[in-house]
Amino acid sequence: MAGMDSLYMESVLAELQEVLPGSRISKIYQPAAAELIFKLWNRGSTWRLLLSCEPGRSRLHLVEGSYPNPPAPPRFCQLLRARLVALTDLKQLPGERIVRLSFVGANGSNYQLQAELTGRSANLILVDEQGRVVDALKRIPAEHGKAAILPGEQYQAPQPLAGQLLDNGIPEPPDGLDASALEQWLLAGVRPMSRLLARDISQQVASGRSPRQVLADFAERRRSRDNCFAIVSLEDRPQLLPFKLRALTGKDLAIFTSASAGAEAYYGEFMTSSDQHGPAGEMRGLLKKTLKKLKRRQERILGDKRALGQAADLRQQGELLLAQLHLVRSGEKSITVDNYFLQPPQPITIALDPRLTPQQNVERLFRSYKKIKRSREHIERRLIETEQELLWLEGISLSLAEAQGGEEFLAIRNELAEQGLLKGKKANVVQRGAKGVAGVRKAVSPGGFGISWGVNNRARDYVTKNLCQAADLWFHAHEMPGCHLVLKRGDRGDVPEEDQLFAASLAAGYSRGKNDGIVTVMVTEGRWVAKPKGAKPGLVTVRQFQTLRVAPLRDPGDTGARE
Known part of the structure; x- marks a missing residue:
């Protein structure tokens, strides 16, 4: 993955110049060694501007996701906090990957932050009114004829x-x-230009159009901002583009309404950052945090459910206390009475509230009994909802571990956004029937039966609802998150045991138990699997099934992650 090219950066700057000049700085923080985020407030809105000098990912754009804020700011971040108050302007050097951000300081002095987003040599340099370096994200001594980037030195662009x-x-x-x-001539002789668009222009010329005509067409698209921000798969590699391709053929993975949204998804979901921050890292952190919260909620509900068992005891205590009310004295903390519900009767001690009269203590016990009885239905409903949400999130966690390429990461991101767990707008993922469903894998059993399985929730639903017929065999790891796998029976009748075991082993290999020695796998016909109305993605009900115990198996050609 390459850093942001000058053409895409130009589109980002056009967006930033509409909303950021005049912004006051609320906070500056450094989530990773080579990244800074400016939290800005302007015109009643809060904006977060990311500047990254990470090699291969150098860029700037607005972000909506949450990023970690270290408790102790690093040196350069601390300096920026002390010196800068408001952002007044942003300008890109024509045709370059260099942006100058102008700021006003606390004492009214002016500063420029030179964002040299030029690949491996990317750097952020704070320069004062006299053109001297105040400090830099990366301090660089003078070498090989290049000027030093050190505090007090004159800045040289x-x-x-x-x-x-x-x-x-x-x-x-x-x-x-x-x-x-x-x-090659376009890359060396025309600015701004990107490698992919240079190739697209050269292919248009190769098809018969004149070079001047093609360049004039491109220049007009750029001038009129005829943008289409998209992530496109070319030669099995995702590419971030600000314009539609005219000659090269690629598959649209996602289309975005803004340059910043496309950049955040591209650099966040494609998992190449060594720091593991940004939206992809946010998904992992979000899942961990939400799972922990749900498990705490489940424990509380189970505690409430256990309390339901006390309802009958409270009713009995109320009746016993009422029958022997003449024995109770005001101010007592407890009383021992005969329990006539046992034969022969046995003494029982009942706790009392000393602030209440004997009759009020009876009423308290009956009120507690009725309250618990009324809450039974609510507790059962909340427990079912929580258990289903846990199953769904555990499935998402497994999907994230299995995801290959940007299309599958985007599918997970969109699902979290749809369910309200992830901030930011859902990307418009382009789908074309079966080929457009990210995360569907295929194999053939030893006996020649076709096998399909889904490794994320959307793909699982697709495999179960669209590919699985009533007579086909459906597989899933028993009582743990895993793929939905279908063995297509067709018109071949019974499926040999060897093929069933092969399919079950794949289902185990794409489950949470993939590193276990033996996994129990459910197998049933498709007719017994149903998607409940309103259920979360990836969740189904199975009315009857048998189990097979198998060793997990992975597809040899699969490059998915293993936990």
Whole structure:
């Protein structure tokens, strides 16, 4: 994955310039070694601006997700907090991956934060009014003829890139260039330009269009901001684009309404950050936190359920106390009476509230009995809801561990957003029938039976509802999160034991028990599996089943993560 290119950065800057100039700084924090987040307030809204110098992921854009805020700010972050008060302007150097952010300081002085988002050499440098370096995220001594980036040194901007700016006119490419040579000329001679769009332009020229016409068309799209922010799969690799491709053929994975939303999803969900922060890390943290909260709620509800057993005892105590009320004296903390519900009667001690009269103590016991009795239905309902939510979240956790590529991460992100657990808007994931369902895997059994399974909740629902027919065999690890797996029986009648064991082993291999020695797997016909109305994604009911005990098996060609 490469850092943000100058073309995409241009689109992000256009968005930022509409909402950020004039913002006051609420907070600055550093969630990772090479990342800063500015929390800004402007026009009644709060904005979070991310600046990242991480190699291969250097970029800037707005973010909506939550990021960790270390209790002790690192050196550079602490300096920025002390010096900067408000953001006044943002400007991108034409055709470059360098952005100058202008700030006003606490004493009215002016500062510039030079965001050099240039790949491995990316850096953030705070410069004062005299052009001197106040400090930098990465302090760099002078070497190989390059100026030092150290406090007190005069700041020297990087040398501008070669090539003609599109804002200054459309350059004329040399005659006789083939597609590869034209692509290299575009990268070296035209700014701004990205590697993927250079290839797309060269392919348009190779198909017969004139180079000048294609460049003029692209320049007009850029000028009019005819953007389409999308994550596209090309050669099995996800790519972040600010414009639609005209010649190259790729599969749209997700389309976004803003440049920042696309960048946050692309750099967050594709799991290449060594720091594991951002939206992908947020999903893991969110799941861990929510599971912990649900398990605490489950314990409380189970405690309430255990208290239901006291209802009969409270009623008995109330009746015994009422029958022997003449023995009770005001102010007593307890009384021992005969329990006539036992034969022969046995003494029983009943706790009293000394602040109440004997009659009020009787009424207290009957009130407690009725309250517990009324709450029984509510407790049972809450317990079922909590257990289903736990099953769903445990399935999401397994899905995250199994996810391969951005399309599957986006499917998980969207599911969490739909259920209200993840902040931010759901991405518009493009789907085309079966091929558009992220997370469906396929294999063939030793006897030639087709097998399909889903490794995230949407894929599980698709496999169970769309692929599984009444006579097909359906598999799932018993009493643990796992994939929904279907063995297509077709018109072949009985399925040999070898094929059933193979399918069951795959179901075990794509479950939480994938690292266990032996896993118990349910097997049933599709007719006995149903999706309850209103159930969360990935949850089904199974009316009858048999079990097989097998060793977990993974598809040899699968590169999914193992816990």
